[in-house]
Amino acid sequence: TQLLEQSPQFLSIQEGENLTVYCNSSSVFSSLQWYRQEPGEGPVLLVTVVTGGEVKKLKRLTFQFGDARKDSSLHITAAQPGDTGLYLCAGATLGTDKLIFGTGTRLQVFP
Amino acid sequence: DAGVIQSPRHEVTEMGQEVTLRCKPISGHNSLFWYRQTMMRGLELLIYFNNNVPIDDSGMPEDRFSAKMPNASFSTLKIQPSEPRDSAVYFCASSFGTPDYGYTFGSGTRLTVV
Numbered sequence: 748t749q750l751l752e753q754s755p756q757f758l759s760i761q762e763g764e765n766l767t768v769y770c771n772s773s774s775v776f777s778s779l780q781w782y783r784q785e786p787g788e789g790p791v792l793l794v795t796v797v798t799g800g801e802v803k804k805l806k807r808l809t810f811q812f813g814d815a816r817k818d819s820s821l822h823i824t825a826a827q828p829g830d831t832g833l834y835l836c837a838g839a840t841l842g843t844d845k846l847i848f849g850t851g852t853r854l855q856v857f858p
Numbered sequence: 859d860a861g862v863i864q865s866p867r868h869e870v871t872e873m874g875q876e877v878t879l880r881c882k883p884i885s886g887h888n889s890l891f892w893y894r895q896t897m898m899r900g901l902e903l904l905i906y907f908n909n910n911v912p913i914d915d916s917g918m919p920e921d922r923f924s925a926k927m928p929n930a931s932f933s934t935l936k937i938q939p940s941e942p943r944d945s946a947v948y949f950c951a952s953s954f955g956t957p958d959y960g961y962t963f964g965s966g967t968r969l970t971v972v
Contacts, residue, residue: 777956777957777958778956778957778958780957780960787965787966788963788965788966789862789949789951789963789964789965789966790901790949790961790963791963792960792961792962795958795959795960797958835901839956839957839958840957843913843914844889844906844908844913844953844956844957845903845906845914845957846891846903846957846961847903848893848900848901848902848903849900850900851900851901
């Protein structure tokens, strides 16, 4: 069974702080995605990283795919209350259309 | 496009009753996925379809669960008979092409079995 472990599980920080969320697996993925989910809604895609070592930036969010394509990180600079939500990584299984989702990181940013 | 549409948004039913959840994927998407989300187990893939054909149902927990996709614009997930441990939020998602393009999720159906 493929598992994607995220850490930390919970994170409560003040507005303006920086944070990093980690997503780790022993399996290799063809690509890795990050989603954000808000209460009462489905997850929404933030980014897809495909190449080992790839780094993508979306405004204050920086995503990195590990060289071996087994892990990823999400770094948020100067967090804002609007960043509050459940962050999920998801790995695309080699040779299939399946996405395996991580355990999730619940982020709360206080003003 | 209105996105992935799920109905109902909330369902409360008694143990033993049949429950049917519905999903309309985004037009043009050729893959459809049913997920279940709970606090304990997170987001679990139940089954997925490619071009209306079930490809992998290894995540379906028991024979009480069944899913169909009679055409490209409609899918159902049925639980019969329902049990309290089936209480969860059920999501439908659709995609086009490889997973690299990402999934579009519906808003989910919150199922409560009492």
